[in-house]
Amino acid sequence: MSILMNDSTRVIVQGITGRIGSAQTHWMLEYGTRVVGGVTPGKGGTTTEGVPVFNSVLEAVKQTGANASVFFVPAAFVLDAFLETIDAGIKLIVIVPEHIPVKDVLRMRSYAIEKGVFALGPTTPGILVPGMGKMGIMPASLFAPGRVGIISRSGTLSYEFAGILSENKVGQSTVVGMGADPVVLRNLADILELFENDKDTDAVIVVGEVGGEQEEKAAGFIARQMTKPVAAYIAGRYSPQGKKMGHAGAIVRGSAGTVTGKHEALKAAGVEVLESPIDVAKWAKKNKLK
Amino acid sequence: MRLHEYEALDIFEQNHIPVPRRELVSTMHDALHVAGEIGYPVIIKAQVLVGGRGLAGGIRTASNPDELKEAADELFTSEIKGMPVRKALVCQKVDIVKEFYLGMTVDGYSGKPVIVVSTEGGVLIEETARTSPEKIAAIHIEPSFGYYPYQARSLLRMLGLEQKLITPWSEIIGQLYHIATRYEALIAEINPLVVLSNGVLMAVDAVLEVDDSALSRIRFPLPDRVDRIENPLERRGREIGVTYVDLDGDIGLISSGAGLGMASMDIIGQKMKPANFLETGGGITADLLYRCMELIMMKPDLRGIFINVYGGINPIHEGAKGVIRYMQEHNVKIPVVAKALGNRQEETWEIFKSGEVHVVTEAATEKAVDVLYKLVGPGKKTDAGRPKASAKGK
Incomplete structure (x- = not known):
């Protein structure tokens, strides 16, 4: 049916009393998500959008049986709140905020992996399972239930691809934003593996962009372990080169994460490389996806 | 935010990394005055925030006032990759025996800081990485474990360096890591790190790029980040x-x-x-x-x-x-x-x-x-x- 979220996912919203946190809680509830509580230190005992607010994550977990959390916490406080959430036993965390210092992300990532927590972001729109629920900010109107998985580095492009597919009567099993930052909490290959093992996903679309080496590394995983069809689009062919990480980055990676380099790696792994987003409709038709 | 070379060199010097004598100038007249104090030969380096500055003509050597006058005149009236040259650094020209490379960045895929060293420094370092990978060594730092000096020593041994260079070089790696941590750097780089004829190691160039998302919490003075945008x-x-x-x-x-x-x-x-x-x-x-x-x-x-x-x-x-x-x-x-x-x-x-x-x-x-x-x-x-x-x- 889906990856990451299912019928037993019970979500808390951290930073629920903020402007964005409360607005997004409204949209998540409206989409049918089981939002069972919220956390804002100092606001415990109140309610937001009809949802009880707690002072700590541990209290929220004890009172509501929550097992997943979505963050609308100001960037400067995310590291602290993230560690608290892991220690409270939550196993799925979505970090929506942008502008979190890389140093903090490195610590978050290392602790999450050590504790077996699946975390997405930072700068992610989250996860959406069409017709079932969502953790994050994806606008529901663009999605439709079906059997195609989407993983995107860019939030807005995940909406674009889901929207094009939905207009062409092709639905999605789960849509996952992995986060747009240079360091994210989970690598692309880990999410691909979940889709490969999901009996309700028939094919996967990877929406990447210039920079980094997520797509190149995922190509190795696809070649070795994926049996399902994969298509990929890489944004940024004509983008100015401003994101180069100095010599050290280029030396470690062997390339600067160019669109051409990513295309070559993905093609060699048997991935269908899409030149433009709209080509995803033809690919879905060719593979008889629905 | 990428710092100018002169800003990064000041930070390196404050943190005990040897750097050349130098002064920032904005006119040809000032350049001549500074060179008179430092002593010829000097190097004059355009302070522009672009990569590949040396290959684009932004770094000149002058052995006497006439040469410096010509070089400074040209620099201050030219553009380097579309950027006007408003400031230049006049540096003592040191006596270089050998050029190395030392760089640090964040490896996004592994989620760890990485330290890279090479026995071949200079402008063609990326080319060296492709053609002679044996001349490059890299080590990842565990975020939960941090950096320890033995990591620098073992990294340098991988390059087959002689012991008398390993001690001073590993100290510089430690200092650069310290700077990268305090300034939340996404890139900290010395290229080249040089051996002088008297055996001393010195940073003759400096790159420091600070994480924009961390600017508000860095407790050390930093230049204004909006001011430096030329366009x-x-x-x-x-x-x-x-x-x-x-x-x-x-x-x-x-x-x-x-x-x-x-x-x-x-x-x-x-x-x-x-x-x-x-x-x-x-x-x-x-x-x-x-x-x-x-x-x-x-x-x-x-x-x-x-x-x-x-x-x-x-x-x-x-x-x-x-x-x-x-x-x-x-x-x-x-x-x-x-x-x-x-x-x-x-x-x-x-x-x-x-x-x-x-x-x-x-x-x-x-x-x-x-x-x-x-x-x-x-x-x-x-x-x-x-x-x-x-x-x-x-």
Whole structure:
């Protein structure tokens, strides 16, 4: 049916009393998500959008049986709140905020992996399972239930691809934003593996962009372990080169994460490389996806 | 934020990394005065925030005042990769026996800081990495474990260095790691790190790029980050809180995400040419989009505007109000096409339509760009090649 979220996912919203946190809680509830509580230190005992607010994550977990959390916490406080959430036993965390210092992300990532927590972001729109629920900010109107998985580095492009597919009567099993930052909490290959093992996903679309080496590394995983069809689009062919990480980055990676380099790696792994987003409709038709 | 070489050298010196005698100058007259004090020969280095400065002619050697006069005159009247030279560093020319490389960055894939060293420093270091990988060694640092000096020593042994170099070099690695941590650097680099004829190791160049997201909590004095943006439009973008990159086309672009913005550029670039890249991030308000319109309209000869936004975290109906307010107040006559989908999309479409914006309600950006193309045609700039950045985005 889906990856990451299912019928037993019970979500808390951290930073629920903020402007964005409360607005997004409204949209998540409206989409049918089981939002069972919220956390804002100092606001415990109140309610937001009809949802009880707690002072700590541990209290929220004890009172509501929550097992997943979505963050609308100001960037400067995310590291602290993230560690608290892991220690409270939550196993799925979505970090929506942008502008979190890389140093903090490195610590978050290392602790999450050590504790077996699946975390997405930072700068992610989250996860959406069409017709079932969502953790994050994806606008529901663009999605439709079906059997195609989407993983995107860019939030807005995940909406674009889901929207094009939905207009062409092709639905999605789960849509996952992995986060747009240079360091994210989970690598692309880990999410691909979940889709490969999901009996309700028939094919996967990877929406990447210039920079980094997520797509190149995922190509190795696809070649070795994926049996399902994969298509990929890489944004940024004509983008100015401003994101180069100095010599050290280029030396470690062997390339600067160019669109051409990513295309070559993905093609060699048997991935269908899409030149433009709209080509995803033809690919879905060719593979008889629905 | 990338620091200038002179700023990074000052930080290196404060943290006990040996650096050459030097002084910052902004006129040829000052350069002559400083060189007189430091003593010839000297090197004069343009302080511009571009990569490949040396290969572009931004670094000159002078053995006497006449040579320095000529070099300084040329530098201060020239541009390095499109950047005017306002300041230059006059440095003592040291007696170099050997050039090494030392760099640190964050490896995004492994999620760890990485330290890279090479026995072949200099401008062709990336080439060396491809052709002679045995001359490069790298080590990852566990974020939960941190850096320890033995890691530097074992890294240098991998390169087969003699012991008398390992001790001073590992000390410099320790200092650079310390700097990178305190300044939350995404890049800290010494290229080249040189051995002098008296055996001393010295950093004759310095690169430091600070994580923009950490600027507010770094407790050491840092220069203003808006001031250093050369391009006035890009500076204005930073001031209003959006990412703006100036390009040489004639189609204005506003997008609500970096990925969507890049894809929009790719699609516009198939038939037309973008005048800019502008990405709002997640903070759209009516005022912000009003200012975005004002910013992109500062470019002369714009033939059309393409707005591509999604209402996920952004209140796009508010954004639409800002766009049409600008258009009405400034009597905008060029075609404006908007694709806006997501939360409160119908309301957004109504607002756009009330201001004579052409609204596209399908998801594919290609279809919206086609609508714009039918309105404005290919234009003169389209066949002049692909867009190029006139300056760095960050």
